[in-house]
Amino acid sequence: MDMNERDECSSEKNENHLNYHNAGFSSGWQFRNPSVGIVAGDQRGSMEESFNPSLWKLCESDMPAIAKPVPATSRFDDDGWTPPDSSSRGGSFLPGGPAILSPTLSHFPADSAFIKRAARFSCFNAASLGGMATPFGASHLAGAQIHNIDINMAKDASLHDVDPGEAADLGGGGHETADSSSKDLAAKKRRRPAEELEVEQGDPQMAAAAKRESVDTDHKAEQSSSTAKPNGKHAKDASDAPKEDYIHVRARRGQATNSHSLAERVRREKISQRMKLLQELVPGCSKVTGKAVMLDEIINYVQSLQQQVEFLSMKLAAVNPRLDFNIESLLSKDFLQSHGGTSSAIGFSPDVVHPQMHLSQQGLVQAEISGNLNHPNAFRRAVNSMPNAWDEQLQNVMQMAAFSSNSQQPRTQ
């Protein structure tokens, strides 16, 4: 079974990270089993034998102090299974895997968050190795079971307070391991500020324990409900990547402690990232400090844009016949050029299209993308144009349209 699976893996994609992934899978699975108590003994044994060599060959050898599965987990985190938007941030939590694990284990031997993390791993893996569903059917089922437990446990976890000592431990551990693991420098760099941030934020968080508790309960509920969905989806469709990965990221971070602070940190990090993105988009927003003000700016901007659209469409409704003529001729030219060659085409004559109105252009639009993209008219040029060059572009379009309409109008009508 195991050999089969490995072969499949390496033949499917000749990439190392898949092997890593494999290794991470097996050891994560092993690791989980004892703690949860749903054990497929023989499976575990054979996996251990077959995967550990590759695991240890591929993983770095300079993390002696940490339990076996831990580097595997971090390695797993490191590879290509992270989603697009987590690939940058994902790195920041790599050292966190090992770092956080040991304190958590020492403090809370039967920590629910730990079980939860294990459960998440199992579902993710079972699905992401979709092709090998059969050998791992058992593990997937187990994952689902664990997940059920997990929801209950998560609720429990969200109800009891985090003690400050744990957060401190967490930070310290993060630094240590980040230093000791020489694997991912960038990840370390990113991790350190994050840890410091966390340690700093630890105190206010503790001070506002009651408030945070409620927030975290919400967060927990959201998390568990959001993980509940993909569990079912995994079985059907393993290629539904973005959502899974997104959840996976959360799980990975939640795994570390009993997860309040980690999850919150992830969330904060994401929010500030997006805020930065928005800041670039919204003019006049870069000077503003403070999220509330920034949000106000964003809201105003969006609102004004929507009003502008409204206003401009009214204006466009008033402006016209000449514009109308130009556009029409432009479009007819497009029809001719893109579909003229294949005259057997699907009847894209304007007469057919028009009664359907703009609301049902979908088919037309899709059909036209291909044709439109490979002929060098003014639109084509507009692709590479600068954002503020609209006017000239449109002038070009109009002129070309007017020009071509003279020559091609007879053919269209």
Added chain:
Amino acid sequence: MDSKGSACSNPNPNPTFGPSKLMLAFRFLRALSIVHRTTPASSPTCRGRRIERAAYASMAYSAGTSRAWSRAVLRRLHHRARRRAVAPRRLSTTAGNRAEALRRLVPGGAGMDYCTLLEETADYTKCLSMQVELMQGIVDSASSNGR
């Protein structure tokens, strides 16, 4: 499925998101011509509304179905759930929660968590500004050319 696949294969977290201007312009111009041709005699407000809808539709089509806001716009357009589908007219930003205000502004923002909301807002804003540029350009060229 395709859009999801492409979204996942893209390693860059914030690529040049938003639609290409080419397609946006093309769609909108075509829709505009259709509106003008099919409603020659209707009142300017009615026509303006149609153009506005066309603007949002072309935005949404250009953005593709990978975005929640574009899906929401398209859903509303297809089902005609509300008369004033896309842009809720008035909203009070002063009323406490800013996130709520943003949620009402961005199509499909109702059930989103905060992170997703911000992401969608970014994309939506980008598309919207592009659309406004385009429409402004059309208006300008029409008023300078046509008269």
